[in-house]
Amino acid sequence: MKLTEAGSPAPLANPQALKGDGVGCHSGAEHLLAAARDAGKSETLDQYAKDYPKGAHDQPQSMCPAFGSLRVGLRMRRTKIILSGSACCVYGLTFTSHFYGARRPVGYVPFNSESLVTGKLFEDIREAVHEQAKPEELDALVVINLCVPTASGVPLQLLPKDIDGVRIIGIDVPGFGVPTHAEAKDVLAAAMLRYARNEVAAGPVAAPRNGVNARPTIGLLGEMFPVDPVGIGMMLDPMGLAAGPVVPTREWRELYEALDCAAVAAVHPFYAACTREFEAAGRRVIGSAPVGVDGTEAWLQAIGQATNVSQALIDASKNRFLPMIEAALKRVPIKGRITLSGYEGSELLVARLLIESGADVRYVGSACPRTAANEYDRQWLESKGARVQFRASLEQDIAAIEEFKPDLAIGTTPVVQYAKQHRTPSLYFTNLISARPLMGPAGAGSLGAVINAAINNQSRFDAMDDFFSGVGQNHSAGIWEDIPQDRPEFREHTRRHVIKLMKKRKAEEMI
Numbered sequence: 001m002k003l004t005e006a007g008s009p010a011p012l013a014n015p016q017a018l019k020g021d022g023v024g025c026h027s028g029a030e031h032l033l034a035a036a037r038d039a040g041k042s043e044t045l046d047q048y049a050k051d052y053p054k055g056a057h058d059q060p061q062s063m064c065p066a067f068g069s070l071r072v073g074l075r076m077r078r079t080k081i082i083l084s085g086s087a088c089c090v091y092g093l094t095f096t097s098h099f100y101g102a103r104r105p106v107g108y109v110p111f112n113s114e115s116l117v118t119g120k121l122f123e124d125i126r127e128a129v130h131e132q133a134k135p136e137e138l139d140a141l142v143v144i145n146l147c148v149p150t151a152s153g154v155p156l157q158l159l160p161k162d163i164d165g166v167r168i169i170g171i172d173v174p175g176f177g178v179p180t181h182a183e184a185k186d187v188l189a190a191a192m193l194r195y196a197r198n199e200v201a202a203g204p205v206a207a208p209r210n211g212v213n214a215r216p217t218i219g220l221l222g223e224m225f226p227v228d229p230v231g232i233g234m235m236l237d238p239m240g241l242a243a244g245p246v247v248p249t250r251e252w253r254e255l256y257e258a259l260d261c262a263a264v265a266a267v268h269p270f271y272a273a274c275t276r277e278f279e280a281a282g283r284r285v286i287g288s289a290p291v292g293v294d295g296t297e298a299w300l301q302a303i304g305q306a307t308n309v310s311q312a313l314i315d316a317s318k319n320r321f322l323p324m325i326e327a328a329l330k331r332v333p334i335k336g337r338i339t340l341s342g343y344e345g346s347e348l349l350v351a352r353l354l355i356e357s358g359a360d361v362r363y364v365g366s367a368c369p370r371t372a373a374n375e376y377d378r379q380w381l382e383s384k385g386a387r388v389q390f391r392a393s394l395e396q397d398i399a400a401i402e403e404f405k406p407d408l409a410i411g412t413t414p415v416v417q418y419a420k421q422h423r424t425p426s427l428y429f430t431n432l433i434s435a436r437p438l439m440g441p442a443g444a445g446s447l448g449a450v451i452n453a454a455i456n457n458q459s460r461f462d463a464m465d466d467f468f469s470g471v472g473q474n475h476s477a478g479i480w481e482d483i484p485q486d487r488p489e490f491r492e493h494t495r496r497h498v499i500k501l502m503k504k505r506k507a508e509e510m511i
């Protein structure tokens with residue numbers, strides 16, 4: 001779809017495609033996907049299909065993917081986000097972002113059936129962008145197309161690239177093209193890297209806030225606990241290297257610093273588009289991370305080789321840090337069988353640490369895909385007897401609990417809920433595990449105490465289960481004189497009725 005001329009509405013390529021059902025993640029992706037292709041978004045969607053390959057289960061059950069992009073933008077200084085999408089999606093996304101402590105508003109350009117179908121929505125977005133692009137406040141302004149505007153072909157690529165020095169970045173982050181919120185972080189971080197790479201090619205750019213590092217740096221790809229980059233820097237020091245910025249970055253000028261690194265460590269394995277940007281800038285990208293003794297040993301070797309560090313200096317770092325890591329792991333051994341699952345992308349790294357601490361890890365489920373960056377971790381885990389499931393579904397995570405009967409289940413909210421209902425101690429991956437250091441000596445000692453405390457909670461679960469035994473569950477939960485009968489046919493009837501009603505309302509909205 002093209003603008004006829006500046007300022008005039010761009011009619012949608014395929015407004016009819018959005019009629020009827022299928023206008024949200026609740027009602028299937030196929031309809032929206034077909035509509036987006038008809039509306040000229042095939043190139044973007046084909047790239048997403050390559051970057052974020054779907055697996056045995058193509059839609060892990062996690063939060064709205066766009067949250068990943070939103071979070072990356074909200075954590076950057078002097079950056080503003082404007083969402084373009086259905087009000088219900090925007091409500092959910094802003095609610096979640098404020099729940100996670102965003103301290104600034106999220107912009108929103110609303111639409112109705114008329115502004116969507118006539119192309120007025122794009123004009124409204126352009127107007128909002130011009131209004132909000134204040135160079136005294138912003139380095140970058142990001143517009144995110146959610147599912148419906150992507151499916152209807154709202155052409156964010158036609159926005160100006162720059163308004164008075166404020167960079168304008170428009171991205172499509174539909175749930176039917178980007179499977180997880182983790183991968184949506186990649187979409188925005190890569191769009192920013194691409195923009196910054198073009199700026200570097202065009203001429204001088206701003207220096208890092210603390211000046212240019214005298215040593216070659218290793219860029220760190222993937223959000224991590226704040227102590228981890230410090231620990232990584234200490235391990236790089238004997239090799240004459242320094243830790244570079246973490247991508248996604250916290251401010252725009254760090255993007256230049258990241259592009260200027262000697263090599264990149266893909267600590268989180270799902271940053272496919274960022275990897276492409278770094279490779280286009282001539283940087284090598286190394287997978288895995290310095291976790292545990294084996295992981296740190298291999299990582300230091302790979303980083304040293306990629307940056308032409310002598311074997312003597314690589315060995316100097318290994319000789320200094322590997323014994324410290326080994327000692328830290330031994331100080332808090334973990335005894336027990338564990339299943340682990342999550343959607344952060346660091347699941348394989350955590351599992352490695354647990355195994356090196358002595359845990360019997362049987363299952364590792366990740367909502368993220370198998371990539372070159374996690375191949376080494378997969379092989380290591382499988383060599384230790386753990387089953388690794390990429391693009392894991394909730395059903396697979398729960399089946400693993402049933403199969404392996406762990407002493408501790410680490411997982412997402414519904415996995416933990418299931419485990420607790422079955423008197424199995426459990427821990428939330430996102431809040432309690434991934435919010436800890438994992439790398440080097442600090443990471444080696446960080447998990448043992450919390451894991452052991454959780455495993456030792458078994459007796460409390462048994463006591464609670466005994467206390468509440470006999471109160472029924474699901475439809476018969478509670479104390480009854482006459483235990484209620486389950487009537488699944490009523491539920492099915494209501495479900496069909498509600499779906500029909502929703503389809504009718506959406507069809508009416510689109511006319």
Ligand code: SF4
Nearest residue numbers: 024025064089147175
């Ligand atoms: S934008 Fe997110 S919440 Fe809205 S329909 Fe798409 S995936 Fe679902």
